[in-house]
Amino acid sequence: MVKRGIEKIYLGLIILFLYAPILTLIVFSFNDSKSRAKWGGFTLKWYKNMLNDPLISKSLYYTLAIALLASVIATIIGTLAAIGIHVMRKKTKSLVLNVTYMPVLNPDIVTGISLMLFFVAVGLKLGFTSMLIAHITFNIPYVILNILPKLSSLNKFTYEAALDLGAHPMQAIWKVIIPEIMPNIITGFLLAFTLSLDDFVISYFTTGSGVTNLSITIYTMTRRGIKPEINALSTMLFLSVLILLLIINNRTEKQTKKLGGSNV
Amino acid sequence: MNRKWLASPYIIWMIIFIVVPLLMILYYAFTVKDVNGTRLTFEHMMKSFDSKYLASLGISFWYAIISTVICLILAYPLALILAKYSKGGSTIVFIFILPMWMNFLLRTYAWLSLLETNNGLINTILRALHLPVLDIIGTPKAIILGMIYNFLPFMVLPIYNSLAKIDKSIMEAAYDLGANDFKRLLKVTIPLSMPGVMSGITMVFMPAVTSFVIPNLLGSGKVNLIGNIIEQQFLMTYDWGFGSALSLVLMIIILISMAVMRRNDEDMEGGAGLW
DSSP: HHHHHHHHHHHHHHHHHHHHHHHHHHHHTEEEEOOSSSSBBOOOOOHTTTOOHHHHHHHHHHHHHHHHHHHHHHHHHHHHHHHHHSSSSSSHHHHHHHHHHHHHSOOOOHHHHHHHHHHHHHOSSSSHHHHHHHHHHHHHHHHHHHHHHHHHSSSSHHHHHHHHTTHHHHHHHIIIIHHHHHHHHHHHHHHHHHHHHHHOOHHHHOOOOTTTOOOHHHHHHHHHHOOOHHHHHHHHHHHHHHOOOOOOOOHHHHHHHHHHHOOO | OOOGGGHHHHHHHIIIIIIIIHHHHHHHHHHHTTTTTTEEEEEEHHHTTTTHHHHHHHHHHHHHHHHHHHHHHHHHHHHHHHHHSSSSSSSHHHHHHHHGGOOHHHHHHHHHHHOOTOOOHHHHHHHHTTTTOOOOTTSHHHHHHHHHHHHHHHHHHHHHHHHHHSOHHHHHHHHHTTOHHHHHHIIIIHHHHHHHHHHHHHHHHHHHHHOOOHHHSSSOSSOOOOHOOOOOOHHHOOOOOHHHHHHHHHHHHHHHHHHHHHHHHOOOGGGGGGO
């Protein structure tokens, strides 16, 4: 019993450590004073004001636009790439995979700088396009690495059976392989989307001319003090992700229960 | 049509946006531009090994090692507890992933409000309890705290995953063969969770070594880690050649240490297991 108590206390302390800053942020998003130390009474004004601030609404727009575009494009290129890489000869495969691992293993700062040097060298003006290309580049490896393990666990004869039954290779891929790897494509897409949404370092080096995402805006604000509207916006984003995840969690749990039931 | 051609858009993308940019770093690190045009040089590389920069590289590694060790000490018992209680559902694990969906700059910045010496929340509580106040903003302690805070989930999740995979019958076998709880932990659980520990260590150590945001925010810019120096070369002093040389050194050190870690653990899944 004592052991169980100690374990619970330990778990509680770590959770407190992880959530203390988040709670502070949420509490201060309702604070009527601009100071981040004093409590000036309850207010909802930051929530009313948050989208009136041109800088904040512009950053929100760029963040969402880049995350959505980058994750969709990365998912398409990455899925095709994974199907192709899967059937490559061993040597080519390991070469391609080693390069694919580079953006995952390399520090973000190195990836960001290398892309910045490249964009400057080819004369692409730093801004929306360069940031989008950078995001696609660091997203694709995560999509590929999410799909490849699933491909190798598939029965390879189903694809051949489809061909024997007269399917065109494209049809066989579309109707046989894609449905089987769909869950992994979706996880890859979600992972890419979240990584893109939260990225700071690579965006920081590859953007320019007034194109900023939320992370960059927050970073610039930390020098002069964070606007309370940002706290309000982040609280809203955090709560929407929380609700979304709870819904997904609930649905998958129901599905597993259903599947479990039908198997018996 | 051969299926491998489906990878060709990616191969082209990869060459243009992964391989060529990395070669650009190499190019900038070994060339210098002056009135006579561009020529080969080793001066940037020599400068990287200047004692001032070596010291900063050393400090970066030292802080990253301390943070990684503390994360491991905190995370291992936690992962054991999680693996014990969350057999069916993933709700408890979910609690540890959730904070990562709040912008990390904001979370780190929130520590400033919590830790402020005069009217931060923690010190207000400490004062009310008549305990000595904490004055750590702008010191290495705050930077290490920020690193532990940001990277702890990256240590917890891989360890938890590898613990959850351990076959229960192995534990029962150890018990039947007369091992007590402590011996089981030492001889069965820990060795079997090593892949998780290894990927946890890389996933904490690597971002910790190269971070420049945490030292800027919590160290008030008083401590220059290697990441800060690289950032300054590109965005303040515009010495791209030297910045590239430093990035190259950092990249080589990290890739070598990853290769060594990987050799010790062939089937490491890296980040894949985390999600």
